[in-house]
Amino acid sequence: MRIGIPRALLYYIYYPFWKTFFESLGYEVILSKPTNKKILKDGLESTVDDACLPIKVFHGHVIDLIDKVDAVFIPRVISVEPKEFICPKFLGLPDMIKNSIPNLPPIIDCELSAYKNKKGFWEHALAIGRYLGHSKPKIMKAYMRASIEFNYYKKLRINYGILPLDCGEKSFYELASAKSLHNEDHSCKFTVLIVGHPYNIYDNYVSMNLIKKLQNLGVKVITPEIIPEKNILDGAKQLNKRLFWTLSKNVLGSTYYFLKNGNIDGIVHVASFGCGPDSIVGELLERKLSRDYTLPFLRINIDEHSGEEGFNTRLEAFVDVIEGRR
Ligand code: SF4
Structure with missing residues (x-):
């Protein structure tokens, strides 16, 4: 399946x-393009x-999968x-999809809530496994393997500074030994913090290759x-x-x-129109930056009409400002 x-x-x-969990249960995982x-x-x-744009993009990815899979x-x-909560659009997403897209294969829409405690992740995995007809010990084994893989992935990001973008489809073990990632390049002149939702920052099409362009x-x-x-958490305590x-x-x-x-030498905030x-x-x-700091700040609002030329000009101007400030 x-x-x-x-x-x-x-x-x-x-x-x-998710990939390790489903594969450990014996399924083939297919990603949309x-x-x-x-x-x-x-x-x-x-x-x-x-x-908002990320929700629209998600719909397009589901459509891309329709004829290729047995369940989404x-x-x-x-x-x-x-x-803590995540945006309510995530809560209603399975219903939005079911009501907007015809001819869907079965949807695995088990609930994930870690609001009470982190056990919510196990309960979520258990619900998926049961929905697919597996025994509790088998689900537990798949969950443990997936958790180990996920923790390893987190370590790679935090200890080695590997961006989710660099991971892509490569094996994480392969990545751990790679020493030549651009982010470790000492020829970089400046350091910029890019903040925003991961699905805006790391989707190269949506972000118009923001990370690569800055690295270049x-x-x-x-x-x-x-x-x-x-x-x-330390930073968030200042609020x-x-x-x-x-x-x-x-x-x-x-x-x-x-x-x-x-x-850091500058900050880029990537926001979605409609969020x-x-x-x-x-x-x-x-407000915080204009009141207390003189750090260059660039706010990018992305939507389906964003044009690449104007975007490139703004990025170059932003880097020029940082350089001038130096
Ligand atoms: S972009 Fe904003 S509105 Fe859209 S899903 Fe993310 S948090 Fe919610």
Whole structure:
């Protein structure tokens, strides 16, 4: 049996876990193609107008999988951290997909909520395994293997500074021994923190190759995914009020941490048009930076109409400002 995983949204964080889990249960995992013009077009045509761009892109990825798989995995995600939530669009995503796209294969839409504690991940895996008809010991074994792989992946990101983008389809063991990743290149002139939701930053089509373009301009890129969790939490403590949106907490926590520690040359905030949490976070960032700092800051709002030429010019101007400031 082939299980399809859309290459969008939380794929950029949890794919190593999901892939190992399904493969350990004996399934073949099929990924949708990297985002392209057709996927975006299909997503735009099948989604309600007021959805944000990442949700539209996700729809396109599901359509890409329809004829290739026997089931599609679209978890109903409520929370991935204790006492925190993820955007409500993740909660309603399986229903949105079922109502917008015809001729779908069965959808595996088991709920994931770690709001009470991290045991929620095990309960989620157990629900998927049971839905697929497996015994508890077999599910437990697959879960353990997936957790080991996922922890290894996290270590690679944090200890070696390997971006989720660099991991792609390669074996993580292969990556651990690779010493020549661009991010470790000492010829980089500046360090820039890119903050935003992982599905905006690491989807090369959506972000118009933002990371690679900055790297080609001699910039070392840091993102929240390669920052130790304790540093993000330290940064988030500087907020007047505890933020209970996990992805927004990561954006603000990592920015505040680096502002305090002073070892970056600029910040880029990537936001999606139509995203409520992004508009609040962007506003908080801009206010904080204009009040207390003189660090170059670039805010990029992406939507389906974003043009690449203007985008390149803005990036080059941003790097020029950093250089001038030096
Ligand atoms: S957090 Fe924003 S970009 Fe992400 S799914 Fe929710 S509305 Fe869309």
